[in-house]
Amino acid sequence: MSANEVTGWRWPEEFPIIAGSGVGVAVAKSWGGVLSADTGMRVRVAAEDNVVHRLRYVANGLFHITAGGTAKTRQMLVAEPAFAWRDGGPFPVRVAWSQSRDNAGFIVRADSRIKTIYDIKPGTRMVRLSAAATSPIYDLLLAWAKVRKDEITWIAPKNADDKIPAVMDGRADLSFAIPTSAPVYQAEKTPPGIRWIELNAAEDPEGARRARAVDPLINFAPIINGVPSSLGVWGTCGISLYTTRAATDEDLVYHLAKWLDENWAKYRDLHSWNKYMTREVLVQELEHTFLPCHPGLVRYLEELGLWTEAHQRRQKENIALVDRYREAYRAAIDIADDKEIVVSPDSEKWLALWESRKKALGLPDFHTSDSL
Known part of the structure; x- marks a missing residue:
């Protein structure tokens, strides 16, 4: 029964x-x-x-x-x-x-001087996501890092598929990235590889609070699906x-x-x-x-x-x-x-x-x- x-x-x-x-x-x-x-x-x-x-x-x-x-x-x-x-x-x-669930984050080359979010300094080169000088996802990153938008050097990609390659060939230092996307998988296999910038809200609640002042709906959590280098690293969720x-x-x-x-x-x-x-x-x-x-x-x-x-x-x-x-x-x-x-x-x-x-x-x- x-x-x-x-x-x-x-x-x-x-x-x-x-x-x-x-x-x-x-x-x-x-x-x-x-x-x-x-x-x-x-x-x-x-x-x-x-x-x-x-x-x-x-x-x-x-x-x-x-x-x-x-x-x-x-x-x-x-x-x-x-x-x-x-x-x-x-x-x-x-x-x-x-x-469902999705994750995203920010990548640099594995040999980049940028190890943590606080290594983002004036002059850091970031890939534009649109024709605008910045975007909400970068705004929250910069609020966390305590860097102004006008202190960043914005790199325009050649086209929509050029954002990750711009980091890999050295034209840019950092880009927003989706860990399950094909360009990220390709970058993972391309020497020297990629590294993800940790957005650990548990270890740095004040930084996360500054980010949420920009976007009160953003969540941060460990990435659970994507390229091996991303797994377990805190990103947006x-x-x-x-x-x-x-x-x-x-x-x-x-x-x-x-x-x-x-x-x-x-x-x-x-x-x-x-x-x-x-x-x-x-x-x-x-x-x-x-x-x-x-x-x-x-x-x-x-x-x-x-x-x-x-x-x-x-x-x-x-x-x-x-x-x-x-x-x-x-x-x-x-x-x-x-x-x-x-x-x-x-x-x-x-x-x-x-x-x-x-x-x-x-x-x-x-x-x-x-x-x-």
Whole structure:
């Protein structure tokens, strides 16, 4: 007799997922097909490229889950213009499980004089990532290193594929790099090889704090996938989480989390992103995210002994801020209605009203954290 039969709980007839077309749909179908075969439940995966719509559909209960990256969920919660619909904006979003992870960092040649981030000095040559003199990812690096942008020598690459070669042939000292990319793999094999600049927020929290003042959503963690020289070195880290709404049935989210965890071996090789759908990746992200966990996920983590008092404190803080934004947004809509202001991203009066309400209420922005 199965655990479901003992408890009397049954999977619903259908489990609807809304995902970005292409890779998002492919990932959801890869594990969703196994879930369907195991449970007899129809897992319906629909495609929608507009993340505004995806989150609105989940908020309104049309779909159970969607993947939410840190930047987009923050934009929804603060109701940036694209999200500022009457039935959009902040809703009681909750974490259901992890979906994917990506790492990035900064490389120098293995024989470079630059050993640590504090070896970046005025005159250091950095590869431009765009026509602009700098970019947000370099801004946070320089804030950590305590070097001004105008003190850097910016090297223009010949084309989009020339950023890493510019370091390897000596035209530049440092470049932003993706450890899983083909140019980085080629550089790894090219003498003298490459070295990664450590962004260890645990050892240098003050430096990380300066970086987060530039980008409050950035995370730092050891690189877990890519060329051998990158593994274990701290870089930037982004984890996409499967999100749902607080009103989603607790038993459903509990059993989904339990199934995804216990059956990972069945679907991990069906898509390259599935390697990150583990409890280890999830628990690591819970140290950093501003998103609250769904009660069903909390219940499962409690059973595993992975939910601590520190998690519970962070949970309360996260819920409180999400609720403040939700209540403020609903109240702003009431004010707009009283003043006959159209509530729409196309309404300048509505957008100005919402911004003024956020300032008047002193709503703090969402940000990631170094740890619990």
